[in-house]
Amino acid sequence: MLRLVSPFALTLIGAILFGDGAYIHAKAWLAQVLLERAFQTSIATGHPVKPWSWADTWPIARIEVKRIGASAIVLAGTSGQALAFGPGHIDQTVDAGERGVAVYAAHRDTHFRFLRNVSIGDEIEITRSDGRHFSYRADASAVVHFDASGIDPATRGFELVLATCWPFDAVTSGPERYVLHATLLGTGG
Template structure:
């Protein structure tokens, strides 16, 4: 058979193939947009819960089934960042916002306060932090300002972040920012001293 004489699929079969490919593309696009969309919606609900906490000092859950609540708000003015920080730094709270490591000092209190976030959503802005930048941490007791003093990459298999008595704020995310595989051992650690 000559190449020009190839059998052409019937139009109906081509239409179904086109529709199938379109549905597959929409499904993949929806899946890719799910995590950022969830993070954005969660921040709106968290803002409302934070407003309640500031008003009466109580632990307001952002939605009825939430197993966390807002404990602080981070502000990085140069980068246009303002985020509610949740109690806990396990998987579920981190899906919705930065999380406070409850083994560290309470946000706003003396000591080392550790806050973690995902590199591809809430803490993606850490990529643009520079030495000397300042970040404020708002709690029910007021606002504390911190200045960036160090930025390090550490291996979580060999390095532990000390929760010493040193008065500091430590922001932690996974490294590198453009990694394609999740759960790598490297962490990007930004250390900030009170101003």
């Protein structure tokens, strides 16, 4: 009897763990579909649109790295709830396309998983919810301690920073962050 219970118990535990991991990725994918719909409506109406009625955030931009086929909707703020559904815009930073540094942060295992494939020189495109489009060029990356990012909020340039936890394949959180820096190339309207 014990020989039958052990394989069944191990199979059940494995299925639960697999299901839990699959749920996180399914939630992230579905959220991006709903966020894309809200983002398009925001552009069309000129007003922020929540992706679902109980959301504590709304889409403010789309980030794309076409060379690798990556795209994600960026949300207002970086609360734990917002980051569960997409990259967040750090409140104390400027909007993309404005003088200063716009900072977007996301989880390394979902929405910013693609950062591992972004190379220096890649073009990063940002479309804001007001319909304005900006192109940035990735020009530097670094692994930093979470409280020593080197990001200068008082910069006089037009900059973008994408930040996530490091290392990409870690299973637990740690003190290091991966920071990708980019400089504005131009606007597309």
